[in-house]
Amino acid sequence: MPIRGNYQLAREGVTGDTIIRLFQNTVLNPVLTIPLLLAARYTDKGKVLSAEHAQALKYLKTALYLGIASKVNGILDDYVINNAQNDVYDWSPGGKELVIVTGGSDGIGKIVVQLLAERGIRVAVMDVQPLTFEAPANVQYFKTDLASSSSIASAADAIRSQLGNPTVLISNAGTARGKSILESKESDIRLTFNVNTIAHYFLAQQFLPYMIEKNHGMVVTVASFAAYLGAPRMVDYASSKAAALNFHEGLTAELATIYKAPKVRTVVMCQSYTRTKLFEGFDSNALYPETVAEEIVKAVLEGRSKHILMPQTGWLLIPRIRSLPLWMQYGLRKRLVNLMAKWNGRQVDQPSLQKLEESAVLVEKNE
Secondary structure (H helix, E strand, C coil): CCCCCCCCCCCCCCCHHHHHHHHHHCCCCHHHHHHHHHHHHHCHHHHHHHHHCHHHHHHHHHHHHHHHHHHHHHHHHHHHHCCCCCCCCCCCCCCCCEEEEECCCCHHHHHHHHHHHCCCCEEEEEECCCCCCCCCCCEEEEECCCCCHHHHHHHHHHHHHHHCCCCEEEECCCCCCCCCCCCCCHHHHHHHHHHHHHHHHHHHHHHHHHHHHHCCEEEEEECCHHHCCCCCCCHHHHHHHHHHHHHHHHHHHHHHHCCCCCCEEEEEEEECCECCHHHCCCCCCCECHHHHHHHHHHHHHHCCCEEEEECHHHHHCHHHHHHCCHHHHHHHHHHCCCCCCCCCCCCCCCHHHHHHHHHHHHHHHHC
């Protein structure tokens, strides 16, 4: 399952990202625009053409300035979020790196596991459901109820005992209930937040101390576009993903300042909705899970901190929604009312959910 190259057409076809990449690699590419501008200024033929096409020359200069600004912005982004520190990862087959993937039995997590495993990288899967694929020897499964702190702690102990200390934690597991606020039971709300948000804290508390001690490692947080934009019937999901995004941002700052571990990387993936069992029936154009998984694996293998939005066109609006006039913000959320109307996503049985539901029934009977 080779990772698709940057210049290949996306599985989703011709998209806004296709156009953006085209512009970045041509019109906004200083490698192309600088030679053209130099030719326009310092060659006889270029001077003639510049005089005849003055407007085109202005466009060329604008493209150059924008391209340079984009490159400088990217350099500053990388410099600051990586704390001006370089690090080296051993991704050789059977190397020292050990990757944890939560929710790695199916969906996006399954593809992430397979992409890593085919490179010989050691992977431990933490999931409540068994693997849905035949795993190679370098992949081991540890049954974990990610809504339970005790289950996380037990699985973490087993991983350290059998495989050693993980150096990469990919918190990918997620759940959705697809209910309105008044339709949601206590068990629905608690499960959503336990898996989508609180598990990130308990996982970090288990595996971060070793990374901090060695000043080496990575925490990948899989959030969602929903972290920036909620919608009817997914208020709990969007809220939990917003909290996960804030977890990532706060962790990034704490690692550099409180824990003095500037080489421990943090990556957040905020993807649009994907064609997985979790979001079956979702009324929107969705990404293929392979597309999202490949970007996660690319970020891990690069060993650099990143803040990823997919599709890339999301940067044009999604993080800026709260800066829009209120009438636009609130109007947009209301227009999303039908997104989850036909949602029929997969529901995985969770032991902790069953206990909550049983407790609720007992309370009702007592009342």
